[in-house]
Amino acid sequence: MSDSKLNLLVIDDDDINIFIIKKIVEKTGFNIDMIARNNGQQAIDYLTDTISQNKPLPSLVLIDINMPVMNGWEFIEAYEELSIEQKVDMYILSSSVYENDIEKTKGYKTVRGFISKPLSMERLTELIKAIR
Template sequence: MSRIDLTCIIDDDPIFVFGARRIMEMADFCSSFMIFKNGKDALDNLKPILESGRQLPDIILLDINMPIMDGWEFLDEFIKIECNQEITIYIVSSSIDPMDMKRVENYENVSNYIVKPISPDTLNIIKKDFA
């Protein structure tokens, strides 16, 4: 199974970020992390990386309910940016609203919708998808 180099977590909940990062470290899920508190921070930091050709995240774990710019707004802007590297995006949310789960189907660059919390089993599924 190939190792994921860089995982990006976009989530405003510090407890979730801490827990997800800890579980990923224990599972030897990836080599490093990028963490952003909302979609705007993520876009402001990822866009220059995309444009310069520097290393991009292999996987983005994206919350949808965040202040300033939510996950849906982030996706709408992110898909407009030209990118030569495939980035696998997972929505990771506490929302069990069927409308949110259905809405994810409108984004072909989103691999799956994961309901929080993240578990080691969830990470194994993501890693299998990535391999």
């Protein structure tokens, strides 16, 4: 496993969830730079700026569904329109228990899966190991 820094983008409007994920990231012991944005539009703006500055894109993106301004589904659609060629592992991270949300996840080519909140350290470790 490489010791290179992994960029993680968390898109969630709940600051408590962001705080919890940050603590989980710290406990994994991996070299992770976590960036959080509170809605899909902020995340699209961040990615657009990152691309224009030739900075590394996130390797892993965790996306909440229900957010103001631009929700998770709208973010994914806007992301796919950016035509980013670099492989980015994206997962829906949601408290939704609706089967249609889980099924809808499968309809997006850029989304690798659905994770139910709360995120566990074990699950995050699995995701990181799969990337490296």
